[in-house]
Amino acid sequence: MAITATISVPLTSPTRRTLASLNNLFPHSPRSTLPIPRRTFKYPNSRLVASSMSTDAPVKSPSASFLNRLQTGFLHFAKYHGLGNDFILIDNRDSTEPRVTAEKAVQLCDRNFGVGADGVIFVLPGINGTDYTMRIFNSDGSEPEMCGNGVRCFAKFVSQLENLQGSHSFTVHTGAGLIIPEVLDDGNVRVDMGEPVLKASDVPTKLPANKDDAVVKSELVVDGVIWHVTCVSMGNPHCVTFSREGSQNLLVDELKLAEIGPKFEHHEVFPARTNTEFVQVLSKSHLKMRVWERGAGATLACGTGACATVVAAVLEGHAERICTVDLPGGPLQIDWREEDNHVYMTGSADLVYYGSLPL
Numbered sequence: 001m002a003i004t005a006t007i008s009v010p011l012t013s014p015t016r017r018t019l020a021s022l023n024n025l026f027p028h029s030p031r032s033t034l035p036i037p038r039r040t041f042k043y044p045n046s047r048l049v050a051s052s053m054s055t056d057a058p059v060k061s062p063s064a065s066f067l068n069r070l071q072t073g074f075l076h077f078a079k080y081h082g083l084g085n086d087f088i089l090i091d092n093r094d095s096t097e098p099r100v101t102a103e104k105a106v107q108l109c110d111r112n113f114g115v116g117a118d119g120v121i122f123v124l125p126g127i128n129g130t131d132y133t134m135r136i137f138n139s140d141g142s143e144p145e146m147c148g149n150g151v152r153c154f155a156k157f158v159s160q161l162e163n164l165q166g167s168h169s170f171t172v173h174t175g176a177g178l179i180i181p182e183v184l185d186d187g188n189v190r191v192d193m194g195e196p197v198l199k200a201s202d203v204p205t206k207l208p209a210n211k212d213d214a215v216v217k218s219e220l221v222v223d224g225v226i227w228h229v230t231c232v233s234m235g236n237p238h239c240v241t242f243s244r245e246g247s248q249n250l251l252v253d254e255l256k257l258a259e260i261g262p263k264f265e266h267h268e269v270f271p272a273r274t275n276t277e278f279v280q281v282l283s284k285s286h287l288k289m290r291v292w293e294r295g296a297g298a299t300l301a302c303g304t305g306a307c308a309t310v311v312a313a314v315l316e317g318h319a320e321r322i323c324t325v326d327l328p329g330g331p332l333q334i335d336w337r338e339e340d341n342h343v344y345m346t347g348s349a350d351l352v353y354y355g356s357l358p359l
Contacts, residue, residue, distance in 0.1 A: 073358065073359060074356040074357060074358055074359060075090070075099065075100065075356065075357045075358070075359050076090075076091070076354070076355075076356045077089060077090050077115070077354070077355055077356070077357070078157055078160075078351060078352075078353075078354050078355075079115065079117070079351070079352040079353050079354075079355065080153035080156060080157060080349055080350065080351055080352060081149075081153070081329075081349075081350055081352055082148075082149030082150070082152045082153050082301060082303065082329075082347060082348065082349045082350075083149060083300060083301035083327055083329030083330040083331075083332070083347060083348065084299075084300030084301055084328065084329030084330070085118055085147075085149040085150070085299050085300055085301040085302065085303075085329060086116070086117050086118055086352070087117050087118060087119050087120065087121045087136075087147075087149075087150050087153050088108055088109070088115055088117045088119070088120045088121065089121050089123070089153060089154070089157040090120065090121070090122050090123070091123055091157075091161055092122040092123055092124045093123055093124065093125055093132075093161075095124070095125075096124055096125060096127075096133075098120075098122045098124075098135055098137070099122070100120065102137045102141040102142075102143065103141060105119075105120040105137035105138075105139075105141060106137075106139065106140065106141045108120055108357075109138075109139035110139075115355065115357070117139065118138070118139055118293075118296045118299050119136050119137060119138050119139060119144075119147065119150060119296065120136065120137045121134065121135070121136045121147075121150050121153065121154055121157075122134070122135045122136070123154065123157060123158060123161070126171070126172075126173055127173050128173055129171075130171040130172060130173040130178065131170040131171045131172065132154075132158060132170065132171075132172050132173070133172070133173040133174070134146070134150070134151060134154050134172050134173070134174050134179070135174075135175075136150055138293075138294075138295030138296050139295070139296050139297075140295045140296070141295075142294070142295040143175070144175070144236050144294065144295060145174065145175035145176040145235045145236045146174040146175055146176035146179065146234070146235040146236055146304065147236075147302075147303065147304065148191065148193065148234070148302065148303015148304040148305070148306065148307060148345055149301050149302065149303040149347070149349075150303070151172065151174070151179055151181055151191055151303070152181065152189040152191060152303065152345075152347060152348070152349035153349045154172065154181070155170075155172075155181035155182075155183055155189045155191070155349065156183065156189060156349040156350075156351065158170065159183050160351075164183070166185060167182065167183065167184055167185050168182070168183055169181060169182035169183070174235065175235070176194070176234070176235020176236060177194060177235060178194070179191060179192070179193065179194065180192040184346075187348070188346055188347060188348055188349075189346070189347065189348070189349050190344060190345070190346040191303070191344065191345045191346075192342055192344055193234055193235075193303075193304070193307050193342065193343045193344065193345055194234075194235065194342055194343070195341045195342055195343070196232050196233065196234055196307070196308065196311045196336070196341075196343055197232070197233035197234075197235075198212075198213065198214035198231075198232060198233075198311075198315075199213040199214065200213060200214060200215050200231060201213075202233060203215070203231045203232065203233045203237050203238075204233075204237065204270070204271055204272055205231045205237070205239070205269055205270055205271075205274075206268070206269040206270075206271065207220065207229075207231060207269050211315070214230075214231070214315070215229070215230060215231040216230045216312075216315050216316060217229070217230055217315075217316050218230070218231075220239075220241075220267070220269065222260065222263050222264055222267060223260065223263050225244055225245060226244060226245040227241045227243075227244045227245075228241060228242065228243045228244065229241045230312035230315055230316060231274075232308040232311050232312055233308075234304040234307045234308050234311075234343065235304065236275065236294070236304055237270060237272055237273070237274045237275060237294070238274065238275045238276070238277060238304065238305055238308035238309075238312075239264055239270065239274045239275070239276045239277070240276075240277045240279060240308055240309055240311075240312035240313075241276070241277070241278055241279065242279050242280075242281060242312075242313070242316060242318060249280060249281055250278055250279065250280050251280060252278050252279065252280045252288055252289065252290045253290075255278055255290060257278070257290055257292055257298045258297070258298060260292075261276060261292025261297065261298060262292070262297075264276040264292060265292060265294055273294045273295075274294055275291065275292065275293050275294045275302065275304070275305055275308075276291065276292045277289050277290075277291050277302070277305045277306075277308060277309045277312075278290050278291075278292075279309050279312075279313065281313070281318045281319065282326075284318075284319050284320050285319065285320055285322060285323050285324065286323065286324050286326070287309060287310070287313060287318075287319060287323055287324070287325050287326070288325075288326045289305065289306065289309050289325055289326065289327055290327070290328065291305045291327070293305070299329075300327065300328045300329030301327040301328065301329040301330065301332070301347075302327070303332065303345050303347065306325040306327065306332045306334050306345065307334055307336075307343045307345055309325055309334075310323045310325065310334040310336055310343070311336055311343065314336060321335065321336045321337065321338060322334070322335045322336075330347070330348070331347070332345055332346065332347040333345070333346040333347065334346075
């Protein structure tokens with residue numbers, strides 16, 4: 001089936017792009033003043049029509065969603081990434097049901113025949129007194145409870161939709177409960193991720209608790225190898241490992257993630273499957289992590305995984321409560337505060353481009 005897409009690709013840094021300049025994409029826009037070069041690429045099963053985009057200095061954009069001003073019959077979206085963990089963001093504030101199905105999300109996430117992403121995120125109306133609701137479909141069509149990198153992208157997307165300026169925060173209902181992201185003056189996003197869940201049955205895992213109700217540095221046999229794992233839920237399940245039998249400190253760059261990751265994800269002791277973090281300790285305040293995400297595979301970053309990693313590192317005595325976690329896509333700052341037991345994550349979220357696809 002042929003797919004026609006119109007995309008707007010940034011030519012400079014995201015801070016110099018404006019929503020107003022998006023109108024240059026569409027010939028009917030009265031603001032379009034420059035000819036738009038167009039190039040068509042033909043593939044056996046799809047067709048992509050890409051348009052260049054002018055850039056200008058920041059101006060105040062109207063509060064109405066730029067997506068709502070475009071022609072009907074198309075799915076309008078924004079592409080964002082949080083440290084390379086990339087998502088398709090859809091303005092869904094006019095309905096409590098996602099505009100596309102899980103099956104369609106799989107097609108959109110395909111990196112050869114679709115837009116290409118780790119997931120599709122929807123901004124829906126808030127419920128239970130919250131400002132917004134966040135739902136997400138993974139690239140395999142499954143729906144996770146929440147996504148840490150995704151919620152930072154969600155926050156930046158909402159800020160542009162609502163034309164919010166300066167430092168601000170709002171409440172978001174997710175499958176993992178209430179999440180409160182705060183967009184900072186420097187453009188980074190700090191997210192109160194709530195309290196970690198350690199009770200084994202609530203993570204969930206079938207591994208027997210060995211520290212109060214928690215699973216901490218427990219032995220898990222995967223493909224004949226004994227791994228030492230700590231299980232944490234940040235609203236979604238995580239299995240964190242710092243070592244395996246015969247190796248007290250992992251060298252994460254040497255791991256064959258595509259081989260070992262699925263065996264953790266689908267292990268029988270994880271009834272809801274699991275995300276898995278492989279962690280190398282650099283110092284008491286500096287960790288290096290690679291992740292195999294449930295439903296998405298190897299990704300460049302995982303926000304909830306970074307949070308779970310620091311919680312597990314503290315429980316195992318590897319690290320302090322404030323850490324930098326290096327992921328393949330870049331660093332996240334994680335703070336597991338003793339005073340309220342909440343985990344706070346701070347990191348970037350960047351716009352890649354705007355686009356549209358026929359429904």
